[in-house]
Amino acid sequence: MKKRIAVLPGDGIGREVMEGAVRILKAVADCFDHEFEFTEGLIGGAAIDAKGNPLPPETLEICRESDAILLGAVGGPKWSDVPTDIRPEKGLLGLRKEMGLFANLRPVTAYQQLVNASPLKREVIENVDLMIVRELTGGIYFGKSERRGENNDVAVDTLQYDVHEIERIVEKAFQLASVRRKKLTSVDKANVLESSRMWREIVDKVSVNYPDVQVEHMLVDSTAMKLIHQPGDFDVVVTENMFGDILSDEASMIAGSLGMLPSASLRSDSVGLYEPVHGSAPDIAGENKANPLAMILSAAMMLKYSFDLEKESRAVEAAVTEVLNDGYYTSDVGVSGKCIGTKEMIDKVMDKL
Amino acid sequence: MKKRIAVLPGDGIGREVMEGAVRILKAVADCFDHEFEFTEGLIGGAAIDAKGNPLPPETLEICRESDAILLGAVGGPKWSDVPTDIRPEKGLLGLRKEMGLFANLRPVTAYQQLVNASPLKREVIENVDLMIVRELTGGIYFGKSERRGENNDVAVDTLQYDVHEIERIVEKAFQLASVRRKKLTSVDKANVLESSRMWREIVDKVSVNYPDVQVEHMLVDSTAMKLIHQPGDFDVVVTENMFGDILSDEASMIAGSLGMLPSASLRSDSVGLYEPVHGSAPDIAGENKANPLAMILSAAMMLKYSFDLEKESRAVEAAVTEVLNDGYYTSDVGVSGKCIGTKEMIDKVMDKL
Numbered sequence: 136m137k138k139r140i141a142v143l144p145g146d147g148i149g150r151e152v153m154e155g156a157v158r159i160l161k162a163v164a165d166c167f168d169h170e171f172e173f174t175e176g177l178i179g180g181a182a183i184d185a186k187g188n189p190l191p192p193e194t195l196e197i198c199r200e201s202d203a204i205l206l207g208a209v210g211g212p213k214w215s216d217v218p219t220d221i222r223p224e225k226g227l228l229g230l231r232k233e234m235g236l237f238a239n240l241r242p243v244t245a246y247q248q249l250v251n252a253s254p255l256k257r258e259v260i261e262n263v264d265l266m267i268v269r270e271l272t273g274g275i276y277f278g279k280s281e282r283r284g285e286n287n288d289v290a291v292d293t294l295q296y297d298v299h300e301i302e303r304i305v306e307k308a309f310q311l312a313s314v315r316r317k318k319l320t321s322v323d324k325a326n327v328l329e330s331s332r333m334w335r336e337i338v339d340k341v342s343v344n345y346p347d348v349q350v351e352h353m354l355v356d357s358t359a360m361k362l363i364h365q366p367g368d369f370d371v372v373v374t375e376n377m378f379g380d381i382l383s384d385e386a387s388m389i390a391g392s393l394g395m396l397p398s399a400s401l402r403s404d405s406v407g408l409y410e411p412v413h414g415s416a417p418d419i420a421g422e423n424k425a426n427p428l429a430m431i432l433s434a435a436m437m438l439k440y441s442f443d444l445e446k447e448s449r450a451v452e453a454a455v456t457e458v459l460n461d462g463y464y465t466s467d468v469g470v471s472g473k474c475i476g477t478k479e480m481i482d483k484v485m486d487k488l
Numbered sequence: 489m490k491k492r493i494a495v496l497p498g499d500g501i502g503r504e505v506m507e508g509a510v511r512i513l514k515a516v517a518d519c520f521d522h523e524f525e526f527t528e529g530l531i532g533g534a535a536i537d538a539k540g541n542p543l544p545p546e547t548l549e550i551c552r553e554s555d556a557i558l559l560g561a562v563g564g565p566k567w568s569d570v571p572t573d574i575r576p577e578k579g580l581l582g583l584r585k586e587m588g589l590f591a592n593l594r595p596v597t598a599y600q601q602l603v604n605a606s607p608l609k610r611e612v613i614e615n616v617d618l619m620i621v622r623e624l625t626g627g628i629y630f631g632k633s634e635r636r637g638e639n640n641d642v643a644v645d646t647l648q649y650d651v652h653e654i655e656r657i658v659e660k661a662f663q664l665a666s667v668r669r670k671k672l673t674s675v676d677k678a679n680v681l682e683s684s685r686m687w688r689e690i691v692d693k694v695s696v697n698y699p700d701v702q703v704e705h706m707l708v709d710s711t712a713m714k715l716i717h718q719p720g721d722f723d724v725v726v727t728e729n730m731f732g733d734i735l736s737d738e739a740s741m742i743a744g745s746l747g748m749l750p751s752a753s754l755r756s757d758s759v760g761l762y763e764p765v766h767g768s769a770p771d772i773a774g775e776n777k778a779n780p781l782a783m784i785l786s787a788a789m790m791l792k793y794s795f796d797l798e799k800e801s802r803a804v805e806a807a808v809t810e811v812l813n814d815g816y817y818t819s820d821v822g823v824s825g826k827c828i829g830t831k832e833m834i835d836k837v838m839d840k841l
């Protein structure tokens with residue numbers, strides 16, 4: 136199989152962890168006889184420095200011509216004073232929107248080997264295997280936002296969804312639930328928001344087509360509690376953009392370290408963007424300390440969701456699990472075992488693969 | 489001291505736990521020579537049943553004529569099919585808005601005695617003593633909300649704040665921080681929302697008047713993580729209405745049970761509304777199972793914040809702590825010790841007082 140992959144390392148530890156993903160993918164191509172063509176592009180702070188634009192047109196062009204996109208991380212204190220509309224994050228938000236990547240999938244699995252690294256008790260997180268499906272190109276992130284009033288003393292943001300935007304993300308969530316444990320939790324704030332009431336109606340409507348998926352509606356505040364209290368109860372959780380941002384970061388703590396968590400951002404065809412949940416971690420950038428596993432597991436998601444290469448995807452995941460079984464970890468994971476650097480961790484996964 | 493107290497038991501376990509608060513307050517009045525006058529009013533589902541309105545004008549009148557308001561809990565499945573605009577929650581939201589109770593204070597303390605009941609590890613929650621200050625009468629809760637478009641297929645909610653609304657809540661948070669550990673975390677989503685950028689500016693402006701309070705800005709998604717990861721790092725956390733709703737429910741899990749957590753909703757004068765963080769728990773209503781401590785601790789907050797009776801407030805808190813020290817708990821708290829009912833728990837606190 137021949138595939139074109141856009142590679143956007145971004146800022147901070149982005150480049151270090153990206154190296155891991157690219158090395159692993161090259162090994163996968165060799166082992167399984169595929170051809171992956173990598174094209175690098177600038178995004179975020181690196182793109183601001185080089186082009187004065189966090190999402191230069193060349194980068195968008197590379198992404199449009201690719202079958203999938205790998206992204207490291209964007210942002211850092213260096214760019215905290217640039218004007219809001221060209222901040223590094225705008226590059227990421229712009230890319231999601233321009234590419235129509237409306238479905239953000241964030242799986243959270245509690246690795247047995249890392250259970251000590253989690254702030255939650257072992258019995259609470261054992262067996263956790265959930266997937267947050269976050270709407271990524273709508274809601275308050277992209278609604279009208281302005282200052283009004285005589286002295287610009289009123290600030291307004293708009294949470295807006297149309298039926299179509301909700302239908303397609305809900306549909307995606309049902310599809311995912313139906314090939315998992317067949318339970319879908321739809322999260323909203325229907326006792327306050329009109330958009331949530333519309334969301335709830337649409338979930339109920341779509342559910343008719345998935346009679347084998349058990350559906351529950353849960354308020355966002357209750358969900359924030361239950362994610363800590365009984366995370367093992369969740370299978371697929373679907374929610375709008377801002378709630379998804381908050382809940383998925385919260386849920387990420389279950390795994391013990393952000394450094395373990397991959398994500399996929401998909402649209403209706405097979406094109407997707409794959410990035411670790413963690414940020415650019417400028418404090419440890421360039422120090423060979425970053426955990427490359429979230430980026431490597433993101434590449435595994437790409438193999439599965441964009442290229443339909445299940446076997447290859449599982450091989451990468453298995454290699455990661457074996458390295459953890461051997462007791463190796465990077466310094467973000469505070470457990471007992473053998474602490475190694477970014478490069479060494481990549482080597483270990485390569486060996487297993 | 490003579491004070492008028494509005495008593496709104498509401499629905500579900502509201503009446504049972506309210507009995508505890510009233511008994512304790514009567515005892516406080518006796519011991520410390522005060523006169524508390526209690527006037528009961530209907531709210532929520534109980535008011536819908538009796539008057540077809542979750543916030544009848546009589547109730548609002550009682551509240552307006554009182555020095556403080558005690559509220560049990562509102563809502564339940566019985567009223568899930570009534571029209572949205574007269575749902576039980578609307579009674580609570582209406583009361584907050586009509587009374588101008590813009591500052592919601594939710595303290596979270598990890599009781600040593602209940603540390604086993606928390607899903608978080610002992611070392612994570614030991615020493616937690618934080619206070620979430622949530623803006624309660626603005627933001628997306630009270631902005632314009634509608635369906636638009638040809639077939640009503642667009643739903644819109646509006647997050648709106650003016651400078652004054654933000655200033656007063658931020659001011660309140662600084663005041664609270666300056667009599668605590670002098671650390672204020674302001675939570676927003678300034679990388680996405682205009683209202684958050686205004687919020688940040690105002691926090692920076694007000695901070696000039698509180699040079700001894702250390703201020704940090706934190707994004708809501710990072711905060712959702714850190715509340716689980718290092719909750720002991722927080723002192724006072726200030727945020728807008730919806731973020732506060734989510735984060736305070738999340739933070740409540742630190743304490744092990746919602747049944748322990750009180751709240752106060754204040755305005756600029758001394759009038760306030762005091763209610764437990766938990767809901768009406770219809771599943772255990774009338775079974776003598778509810779934990780009355782959150783309601784009793786809410787009454788303690790009333791003594792402190794509305795009546796300036798610090799000594800009396802501390803006496804109630806001390807009585808609660810002693811009962812916990814004796815190993816007693818209600819069934820919501822899954823620890824080893826002596827499990828007792830609502831009434832018995834109230835008796836125990838009375839004895840200690």
Ligand SMILES: CC(C)[C@H](C(=O)O)[C@@H](O)C(=O)O
Nearest residue numbers: 224225227228380679680709
């Ligand atoms: C960087 C920021 C704009 C972004 C978001 O809020 O979507 C990030 O938090 C994420 O979750 O990918």
Ligand SMILES: CC(C)[C@H](C(=O)O)[C@@H](O)C(=O)O
Nearest residue numbers: 326327356577578580581733
């Ligand atoms: C009942 C509901 C409208 C309310 C809120 O969202 O404010 C509740 O969750 C709370 O936190 O008091």
